[in-house]
Amino acid sequence: xxxxxxxxxxxxxxxxxxxxxxxxxxxxxxxxxxxxxxxxxxxxxxxxxxxxxxxxxxxxxxxxxxxxxxxxxxxxxxxxxxxxxxxxxxxxxxxxxxxxxxxxxxxxxxxxxxxxxxxxxxxxxxxxxxxxxxxxxxxxxxxxxxxxxxxxxxxxxxxxxxxxxxxxxxxxxxxxxxxxxxxxxxxxxxxxxxxxxxxxxxxxxxxxxxxxxxxxxxxxxxxxxxxxxxxxxxxxxxxxxxxxxxxxxxxxxxxxxxxxxxxxxxxxxxxxxxxxxxxxxxxxxxxxxxxxxxxxxxxxxxxxxxxxxxxxxxxxxxxxxxxxxxxxxxxxxxxxxxxxxxxxxxxxxxx
Numbered sequence: 097x098x099x100x101x102x103x104x105x106x107x108x109x110x111x112x113x114x115x116x117x118x119x120x121x122x123x124x125x126x127x128x129x130x131x132x133x134x135x136x137x138x139x140x141x142x143x144x145x146x147x148x149x150x151x152x153x154x155x156x157x158x159x160x161x162x163x164x165x166x167x168x169x170x171x172x173x174x175x176x177x178x179x180x181x182x183x184x185x186x187x188x189x190x191x192x193x194x195x196x197x198x199x200x201x202x203x204x205x206x207x208x209x210x211x212x213x214x215x216x217x218x219x220x221x222x223x224x225x226x227x228x229x230x231x232x233x234x235x236x237x238x239x240x241x242x243x244x245x246x247x248x249x250x251x252x253x254x255x256x257x258x259x260x261x262x263x264x265x266x267x268x269x270x271x272x273x274x275x276x277x278x279x280x281x282x283x284x285x286x287x288x289x290x291x292x293x294x295x296x297x298x299x300x301x302x303x304x305x306x307x308x309x310x311x312x313x314x315x316x317x318x319x320x321x322x323x324x325x326x327x328x329x330x331x332x333x334x335x336x337x338x339x340x341x342x343x344x345x346x347x348x349x350x351x352x353x354x355x356x357x358x359x360x361x362x363x364x365x366x367x368x369x370x371x372x373x374x375x376x377x378x379x380x381x382x383x384x385x386x387x388x389x390x391x392x393x394x395x396x397x398x399x400x401x402x403x404x405x406x407x408x409x410x411x412x413x414x415x416x417x418x419x420x421x422x423x424x425x426x427x428x429x430x431x432x433x434x435x436x437x438x439x440x441x442x443x444x445x446x447x
Contacts, residue, residue, distance in 0.1 A: 097128070097130055100162045102131065102164070102399075103158050103165070104167075105164060105166045107138070108171050109168050110167070110168055110375075110378045111166070111168030111377055114391075117392065117436050121396055121412060121447070134161075136154075136157075139171075139179075140179055141171070143179070149186075155187070155367065158367060161368045162403060164187065164370040165372075165396070167373070169183055170377040170379070172379055184372075185233075187367075188359055193227065193361050193369060193370060194226050194228075194261060194361060195359070196224035196357055197223060197360060198342045198345065200342070201215065202215040202217075202349060203390070203420040204418075205421040205423045206430065208348055209347065210348060217326040218325045218348055220329060223330065223333075223338075224334075224338030224339065225257065227335075228251075228334075228335060231335045234249075235247070235248040253288075253289040258292060269330040276308045276330065277310070279310070279312070280314045280334070282315075290334075317331070322348070342357075350430070352375045352376070353429050354388070356391050357371070357372055357398070358370075358395070359372070371395045371396070371399040371402075388430065388439070389436050393412065400412065412447070415446035415447045425439050427439055
């Protein structure tokens with residue numbers, strides 16, 4: 097029997113609550129295959145003890161696993177640029193996880209904030225370039241602390257980096273019924289990076305004549321997500337643009353507690369893929385046991401699918417949708433009064 101080894105990195109805040117809840121769901125979904133979990137206490141509390149977010153050899157310790165399941169990173173006492181770069185981005189860059197996959201859908205029984213819109217109108221899949229752009233970390237500060245201080249943040253776009261994420265996005269669009277791909281650009285103002293982005297989009301598009309392509313300036317695309325969400329299916333965007341647009345997508349879903357994601361390298365295995373809900377550590381409610389585990393359970397389904405267990409992934413999603421459709425068990429952010437573990441236990445019961 098195939099057994100998958102998963103590294104659990106609960107991280108900070110509510111990550112320590114939602115990861116165990118989702119792990120219960122994973123155990124219940126395992127049928128015909130085995131699961132092994134090993135937990136790592138890396139994150140901001142680790143940083144406060146050791147001066148780093150993860151050990152020096154952290155990547156090598158993670159490399160043998162089949163997947164990484166991350167909860168949340170962040171703490172008020174640790175600057176965000178440290179917590180993000182020393183753990184999350186270190187894993188993304190170290191394992192060349194160049195695709196960030198973000199589904200934006202309305203679950204049954206949940207009312208989206210957009211008036212007159214329902215699940216049939218909001219059904220997007222975002223493909224975010226995950227290792228280049230503004231997050232490459234190039235730049236610096238000059239005359240720090242003076243009135244003449246200068247900060248430079250250099251965005252990096254390579255033809256190889258743009259093309260490989262484009263090809264993945266086209267492939268995803270080809271598999272979906274609508275066969276539509278939208279691209280986020282800003283080539284009217286960014287005459288080098290985004291012009292390259294647009295040119296590669298056209299070139300790759302010739303290899304996918306069955307996929308309809310539309311290119312939108314990122315500001316117009318943000319507006320379209322609100323005014324005409326039904327016109328969007330698969331969306332491909334650069335690191336920064338997609339980071340912003342997908343949080344807008346989470347708002348369209350009704351809560352950041354619904355935002356699931358997968359970090360992948362579809363081309364080759366440099367290291368294990370990483371799966372993470374993107375709601376953050378929510379220190380204001382951490383430790384109260386009321387955090388919404390939907391994003392983490394949804395992320396667990398993405399992980400099962402990428403591990404090669406689509407039937408188990410479908411079982412998790414069907415159980416999750418059955419619980420939301422019943423409208424009986426809900427966490428406070430969705431207007432209920434149930435706990436994290438009560439919600440997860442109901443999904444397990446459905447399974």
